[in-house]
Amino acid sequence: MKRLHVLAATIFLSLNTFGQTKEDSIQFNKISTEILNNGKAYNELRDLTKNIGHRLSGSAAYEKAVQWAAQQLRDAGADKVWLQEVMIPVWERGKESLQIKTNTGKWKSLKMLSLGNSEGTGGKDISGEIIMVKSLDEYEKLPAEKVKDKIVFFNYPFSQSYIETFKGYSDAAKYRVNAASLTAKKGGKFAIIRSLSSAFDDVPHTGAMRYENDHKIPAVAIGSSVADELEILLKSQKVTAKLNSNCGMKGEKLSHSVIGEITGKKDKSVIVVGGHLDSWDVGEGAHDDGTGIVQSIEVLRTFKKLGIQNNHTIRVVCFANEENGVKGGIQYGKTAKENDEKHLFAIESDAGGFTPRGIALEMDETKRKQIQSWKPLFLPYGAYDFENKYSGTDIYPLKDMGVPAVELVPDSQRYFDIHHTEEDTFEKINRRELLLGATVMTQLIYMVDKNW
Amino acid sequence: MKRLHVLAATIFLSLNTFGQTKEDSIQFNKISTEILNNGKAYNELRDLTKNIGHRLSGSAAYEKAVQWAAQQLRDAGADKVWLQEVMIPVWERGKESLQIKTNTGKWKSLKMLSLGNSEGTGGKDISGEIIMVKSLDEYEKLPAEKVKDKIVFFNYPFSQSYIETFKGYSDAAKYRVNAASLTAKKGGKFAIIRSLSSAFDDVPHTGAMRYENDHKIPAVAIGSSVADELEILLKSQKVTAKLNSNCGMKGEKLSHSVIGEITGKKDKSVIVVGGHLDSWDVGEGAHDDGTGIVQSIEVLRTFKKLGIQNNHTIRVVCFANEENGVKGGIQYGKTAKENDEKHLFAIESDAGGFTPRGIALEMDETKRKQIQSWKPLFLPYGAYDFENKYSGTDIYPLKDMGVPAVELVPDSQRYFDIHHTEEDTFEKINRRELLLGATVMTQLIYMVDKNW
Structure with missing residues (x-):
């Protein structure tokens, strides 16, 4: 009997739900x-x-x-x-350029974008030797004297393993947000990051960065294929980067x-x-x-x-x-x-x-x-x-x-x-x-x- | 007691399933x-x-x-x-062209593709007045003498209402498959179809058509925006079409x-x-x-x-x-x-x-x-x-x-x-x-x- 009661109640509820569901549907x-x-x-x-x-x-x-x-x-x-x-x-962004020089002695332009909110170089050239790190861990281990007067290249790849790409984005976002402040802390001149990009192309991605204090050095992004090429160059030789940019808060x-x-x-x-x-x-x-x-x-x-x-x-x-x-x-x-x-x-x-x-x-x-x-x-x-x-x-x-x-x-x-x-x-x-x-x-x- | 037995069995099954699921996962x-x-x-x-x-x-x-x-x-x-x-x-397709002539007396080329498996015009011009139908129903109602020697334009739109677009495709596919045979049956010269396209652009879509018997007349497709323009023209005037194509079964x-x-x-x-x-x-x-x-x-x-x-x-x-x-x-x-x-x-x-x-x-x-x-x-x-x-x-x-x-x-x-x-x-x-x-x-x- 209980079974039947339950059944009757279920049918009644179903009908009710069904009626509402049908109207909504x-x-x-x-x-x-x-x-x-x-x-x-x-x-x-x-x-x-x-x-x-x-x-x-x-x-x-x-x-x-x-x-x-x-x-x-x-x-x-x-x-x-x-x-x-x-x-x-x-x-505002204004005009900007990033060039690199290798063993050949010739300057070569890279496709780049200053990160949003970043200060620029005030229209002057700033240059220095590039050092690359693949992760924050690696950067933390670098003594300040190795970073001083250098350009730090944070080459952290966007993870392809997550099914929802927002997770890959969140994972990599700290590089975009913090690269400049981290570099400034150890005396570097400016920061370059690998773009927060799921694509394998030369397109740079901008996006917001943040300064922790008043020592505001520039940060720029390069596309993932450009980052890969730079990584290969850095394995065999010294590479100098030169940034000229006009961006900044107004x-x-x-x-x-x-x-x-x-x-x-x-x-x-x-x-x-x-x-x-x-x-x-x-x-x-x-x-x-x-x-x-x-x-x-x-x-x-x-x-x-x-x-x-x-x-x-x-x-x-x-x-x-x-x-x-x-x-x-x-x-x-x-x-x-x-x-x-x-x-x-x-x-x-x-x-x-x-x-x-x-x-x-x-x-x-x-x-x-x-x-x-x-x-x-x-x-x-x-x-x-x-x-x-x-x-x-x-x-x-x-x-x-x-x-x-x-x-x-x-x-x-x-x-x-x-x-x-x-x-x-x-x-x-x-x-x-x-x-x-x-x-x-x-x-x-x-x-x-x-x-x- | 029964309840407990069921519970025990459920837990056992869950554990078993869980073990397997974890390995598979x-x-x-x-x-x-x-x-x-x-x-x-x-x-x-x-x-x-x-x-x-x-x-x-x-x-x-x-x-x-x-x-x-x-x-x-x-x-x-x-x-x-x-x-x-x-x-x-x-x-094989070969060279092909579709032109229309309105009141202005000038020929204008339309972007088009012959449908796959269609016979062509053998490199000769075939021309005639276009009559438009919006559906098979409308076509069925046309007496043969109204179709004879005409070009039939099947302007059936791809339905945007289905969530799964394959349903819209299936719904419209009969026009592509049958337009030529239907037109031939009532003595028309060739068929033009509105492409099976969910886009609103001028891009023609090819795809397989079929002949019901040996009276094989050509069938071609035009893009949806081209079809819309043709429809507007046909409301105010007589439009002649001219097809020249070389496609056919080899x-x-x-x-x-x-x-x-x-x-x-x-x-x-x-x-x-x-x-x-x-x-x-x-x-x-x-x-x-x-x-x-x-x-x-x-x-x-x-x-x-x-x-x-x-x-x-x-x-x-x-x-x-x-x-x-x-x-x-x-x-x-x-x-x-x-x-x-x-x-x-x-x-x-x-x-x-x-x-x-x-x-x-x-x-x-x-x-x-x-x-x-x-x-x-x-x-x-x-x-x-x-x-x-x-x-x-x-x-x-x-x-x-x-x-x-x-x-x-x-x-x-x-x-x-x-x-x-x-x-x-x-x-x-x-x-x-x-x-x-x-x-x-x-x-x-x-x-x-x-x-x-």
Whole structure:
């Protein structure tokens, strides 16, 4: 008898769940059909990348992007669009060159990029003998006198062994962040790093570095094949490097994040969806993070287009200055706290516009399990992985305030071939992959808005 | 008490499973680490695509590819390499052009490709007025006198609504296969189809068509943006098309599939892993199906390199003539039957070298469930989908003989942007995606070889 009771209860629950699941499943299909057929994210991204291009914080292009984003949000049907003031650092690159000289006595130019936030040589030549280390361990063991007046070449390879390339990136990131300070500590003149790149080519990758103190020497990156060639040269001879660069910090400036929202029909608690509007100053900032911007706008447009009643306010935030300061994200969190705005949920897309594979969830276990229970709805759209526990860089201030925070998890295989390089262009975007990412984001927000 | 017995049994099973799973999990990691770091598939594919290029059945390039594949198999460590004779059809394209004339009276060339297996115009101009239909239904309703002496333009769009693009492809394929015969039946002069393309560009896609009888009129494809432009023109005016082409069937020829194997240590039953060595005569046949070839060779190399003892014979088959006849696959099945060779399992990779998402399984339910029970081992490698029930084109004769047959399921979003076009080049391949596909194939063969 007990068995039968259990069976009856199970059937009842199944029917109930089935009814709800069916309704949600129909809505999921409407969202996907709308976005895959009529989505504007791809064409918007073409406009952003080709007509504005890269848009580093503080640049004229970034200010153009601010106006552009505000207009897109209005066009997408936002009830309200505004700019949020934020003080951002201004870093400029300027002209730069790295040359090496071997036994032949001739100088040869290497393809290079100064790392973001690095000071330059002030337009003067700085030169010295290159010494190479393959790891931090090896560097730690070097006595200071062996480093003094030298150029330190950190030739740490990006690990190919991880399946998720973000792990390889995290593993190697300390070299980019710390190379200059480590070199300065032992009296070296400047640092060269092997790029944080999963590709085997000559393309240099920039990205943020940090100084530990006021002794600020330059740091530059070279592509992985250039690093390999340099390693071979160094095995047989002395190699001298000469750097001439003009980059450096040029103070701060008032700029803006761009915000647009559709007002909640039941209450004004906020669901944030966003990416960062700035990019590095090379390539077109397509995957990083033009895709996050146009996907977030697509979410808003789709709610309006399909006439989905949003219980809560759905707010798109195009964050300023993620790349070299996260000032936009920090300011957003601060303002939310000051205004005592209730935030229900935040989702960020900042891992490239590739085919989606899941959602990373950073929140209490009850809410986490609830979202994980929706997995069967997402499976037909290729999102199956709800196991990661992290969220995005721009929404961490919200996360730290206790807001459930998530990040779209796209396939990561191609990202670090082009990340922070000249190659991060619109041509590297696939329309369907980009739109599927926007689809999964919209579906998740639909579920959160309905159930929370 | 019963409850406790069940519990005890469950724990025992778990421990047992855990022990086995741990050993397999370690082997999976070894396979992935080896392939992602030392895999040769990417460089081999560069060699095949750049030094041989496209390789249609019957072409000199295909014969070069036969010698190339045999050498790669020897280099990978095959115990035995041989060529399997197969009679293949020879279709040649030759020079071709499609022009249209509107109200302006001027002829304008359209980017086009004759469909594979289509007869041409014999180097003469054939011209006539274009009539457009958007679907087969619409065409069926047209009376023959409206079609007579006309050019029929089948402008059926590739559906963007399916998540798996192969469904959109299957849905539209009948237009490519049947357009010529349908047009001929009602007295039309030749057929133009909108390409089976998920992209919105001017790139034409070729691919196999078929004649129902001896009245063989030409069929050609135009890109989707060209089709859109033609549709707009046809709304306002009469448009004449003129085709001049030299393509056609040039009989048959003796050629070869290429086979290499490592002999089974316990018995000689065979596990087949393969792809097709031929390609269409445009682009470089990179994703279709250079990737399947180099991934299959990578499987063999990895078994040898890691010293994995294979219980059964692991046989790589580089099939001839998949694209316009499947003669290689059919001959392989026939020979296997004649020689009474026991085949344990067959896996094909012919859906592009994109990031893997799963394995499609076509076999009895017991074996299917067994493979599905291995899913937790594959999840860390991004393969989660073991629900599809199909296998590959070249191994269907084996499947029809009762051999459990599977196909690698890579992400499908990008494939039909470039499938059968000039754009299917090595540059469209991502090294890590290609190698991850080879990894999952090797892992699955390891499991089958060990457990069956």
